Each structure stands twice: as structure tokens, then as C-alpha cells.
Amino acid sequence: MDPKGWRVELNDGHFIPVLGFGTYATKEVPKSQTVENTKLGIDTGFRHIDCAYLYGNEMEVGLAIQSKIEDGTVKREDLFCTSKLWVTCLRPEFVQPALEKTLKNLQLDYVDLYLIHFPTATKPGKELLPEDEHEKVVFDIVDLCTTWEAMEKCKEAGLTKSIGVSNFNRRQLEKILNKPGLKYKPVCNQVECHPYLNQSKLLDFCKSKNIALVAFGALGTQRAKPWVDQSSPVVLHDPVLCAMAKKYQLSPALIALRYQLQRGVVVLAKCDNEKQMKENMQVFEFQLTSEDMKVLDGLNRNLRYLPLQIFADHSEYPFSDEY
Known part of the structure; x- marks a missing residue:
């Protein structure tokens, strides 16, 4: 099937590939x-x-998008663009200016989806995540419900079509869902999710609330330094996953991506070359058996590659809860 047709409906009526x-x-x-x-x-x-403000490359992504619109490859409405609000801007008065800065970087009038990137507010000032895990982070205490109200205003202003969250646990999602005067539910929760951290309980909870789960790090986070412990096991080297890849005559990466799609998860793929990109598109061309899905479920070991320990002392650090 044409991958452009592979979309799911979000709880606000928009569709996400x-x-x-x-x-x-x-x-x-x-x-x-x-x-x-x-x-x-x-x-x-x-x-x-x-994309995300944190990644520090929104301008470059914007240049690429504009180039492909200008050469006629796509129209703006063909694309679904996501960006994220960083922890330095969780105070409500900073939310819309942060999104406006992102839109300027991306050269877009709107994004399709804007997410609260991480629920732990830090004092404004430091632009990006400290490279040094031991650097002192100055925390801020911000009510996530007031941040969410500012996100709702961005949607109403037409700066984003949909709003959601990232790295939220069940308790934090419920805080938003139970907020008095809630206008718009989060359409999704983007979290680390792969065969070693399959997020089955969080996935079940999100499904019960009609919130899409979006998986990042689906192939094991590409060993990103300095945040990933380099001694941790590599998902794509897992013998069970590799044996299954051999059986289907496909790569372990494709098996890991297909696993998420069949669970009803929206999956992000990080690709660094054309060969990988073309290969990832093959995810729509095969299906795993229910037995193989159960085998992959069995690989879960609750291994989080990106625990972001620098935020662990914040009252809203999401990974202290079971899910």
C-alpha cells in the first residue's frame, strides 16, 4: 500500500501518518x-x-521543507510537521512566543502538531539540554495545566493544528485529562518505545483515552552520546530479533518498526542515508504473525536508553512512576 495512505485519525479529527x-x-x-x-x-x-526546538536544527529542516515545496515534490498540506516546546518555556507566557520562534525557524505558518517536550520545567535562560550530565539544572515549578491552557490557545490561534505531550506518564496525562475547563485533549504522547521498552501499560492506557502513542528511539536511539549509556545492550543486535529478521529476510530495523505499527503505535524512524530511508518504507509491505508479535513482546526488559537523569530531582520527573 502507498505509505502516504497509512494514516490514523487523532482525537481532534486530524490525521497523522x-x-x-x-x-x-x-x-x-x-x-x-x-x-x-x-x-x-x-x-x-x-x-x-x-522535529523539536531542542534539536537545534529547525532552520535546516525548514530549508529542506521549503526546497521540496518549491520544486513541486510536495505541497505544504501533504506534510505533517511536528515540533516541541522545550523545558525552559513551560511558563504559560512563554509558550506562544516559543512556538512563533519555531515557526519562524521552520518558515511555516503553522505546525501540524505541537508537543510539550518534557514535563520538568527549568528556569528560563539556558537554551538547550546541558551536555554535561552533572551540570546543575535550576528547576522551575510550573503547573502543567496552565502550560496546557497556553497550548490550547496556540491551537485556537491557528499556530498548530493539534496539541499533545511527550515523555508524560499516566499520572501526568490524567492531570491534563481531568483539568477543569479542558478544551482539547492531548492527541498523542510521544515516548521512548522499542522492543526492550515496549510501554505496554502506557499504550493500553493511552488507547483507553483515545490518545495516540508515538514511539521515538524505536531502533534503540542510535547510541546518542552523551545521554545513552554506551555499555547498554543494542536492540538491533538482539539474537531473537536478528533470527526473526533472517526468517523474514529483512533487517532487524524493519522488524522493530513493523512491531510498533501492528501494536497501533505511530513510529518515528531516524535515518542517515538514502538506503536506510528506502528500506524503512518497506515496513508497509509485510506483516508479522501473531506468534511473532508475542515473541517480540517477550523481549521487554524495561530498559530506558534516555532516562534524562539530570531532571530526576524535579517533582514532575516522569520516569519514577511505573508508567
Whole structure:
């Protein structure tokens, strides 16, 4: 099936493509490479582009999008663009200005989806996540419900079509869902999710509330330094996953992506070359058996590659709860 037709309906009536193109890149990757990779992704067939202010490359993603619109490859309405509000801007008065800055970077009038990137507010000032895990982070206490109200205003202003969250646990989702005067539910919760952290309880909860689960790190986070413990096991080297890949005569990455789609999860794929991008598009061309899905479920070991320990002392740190 044409991957452009593979979309799921969100709880606000908009549709999200189930396979997304991740744009996060480590500092070692030249910014120009982000432009080329994103253009290649669009050429390959990706229509869901996932970015974030934190990634520090929104301008490059915007250049790529504009280039592909100008050369007639896509129209703006063909693309589903996501960005995210960073922890330095969770105070309600900073939310819309942060989104406006993102739109300027991306050269867009609106994004399709805007997410609260992480629920732990820090004092405004420091732009990006500290490279040093031991650097002192100055926390801020912000009521997530007031942040959510500011997100709702962004939707009403037409700056974003849909609003959601990222890295929220069940308790934090319920806080938003139970908020007096709630106008719009989060359409999704974007979280780390792969065979070693399958998020089955959080997925069940989200499904029960008609909230889409979006998986990042679906292939094991690409060993991103400095945040990933380099001694942790590599999902794509797992012997069970590799044996299954051999059985289907496909790559372990494709098996890991297909696993998420069959669970009803929207999945993001980070690709660094055209070969990987084209290969990832094959995820629509096969199906795993229910027995194989159960085998993959059995790989779960609650291994979180990105615990973001620098935020662990914040009252809203999401990973202390079971899910």
C-alpha cells in the first residue's frame, strides 16, 4: 500500500501518518547534512517530519521543507510537521512566543502538531539540554495545566493544528485529562518505545483515552552520546530479533518498526542515508504473525536508553512512576 495512505485519525479529527521521519542529530553531524537528509526523506516518501526546538536544527529542516515545496515534490498540506516546546518555556507566557520562534525557524505558518517536550520545567535562560550530565539544572515549578491552557490557545490561534505531550506518564496525562475547563485533549504522547521498552501499560492506557502513542528511539536511539549509556545492550543486535529478521529476510530495523505499527503505535524512524530511508518504507509491505508479535513482546526488559537523569530531582520527573 502507498505509505502516504497509512494514516490514523487523532482525537481532534486530524490525521497523522503512522511512519515519521526523525530529524534529531548529534552535534557531530554538520547542519548541512540535516538539510540533505530531510530533503532525501521527503523524496523517499516520508510525509511526517518530527522535529523539536531542542534539536537545534529547525532552520535546516525548514530549508529542506521549503526546497521540496518549491520544486513541486510536495505541497505544504501533504506534510505533517511536528515540533516541541522545550523545558525552559513551560511558563504559560512563554509558550506562544516559543512556538512563533519555531515557526519562524521552520518558515511555516503553522505546525501540524505541537508537543510539550518534557514535563520538568527549568528556569528560563539556558537554551538547550546541558551536555554535561552533572551540570546543575535550576528547576522551575510550573503547573502543567496552565502550560496546557497556553497550548490550547496556540491551537485556537491557528499556530498548530493539534496539541499533545511527550515523555508524560499516566499520572501526568490524567492531570491534563481531568483539568477543569479542558478544551482539547492531548492527541498523542510521544515516548521512548522499542522492543526492550515496549510501554505496554502506557499504550493500553493511552488507547483507553483515545490518545495516540508515538514511539521515538524505536531502533534503540542510535547510541546518542552523551545521554545513552554506551555499555547498554543494542536492540538491533538482539539474537531473537536478528533470527526473526533472517526468517523474514529483512533487517532487524524493519522488524522493530513493523512491531510498533501492528501494536497501533505511530513510529518515528531516524535515518542517515538514502538506503536506510528506502528500506524503512518497506515496513508497509509485510506483516508479522501473531506468534511473532508475542515473541517480540517477550523481549521487554524495561530498559530506558534516555532516562534524562539530570531532571530526576524535579517533582514532575516522569520516569519514577511505573508508567
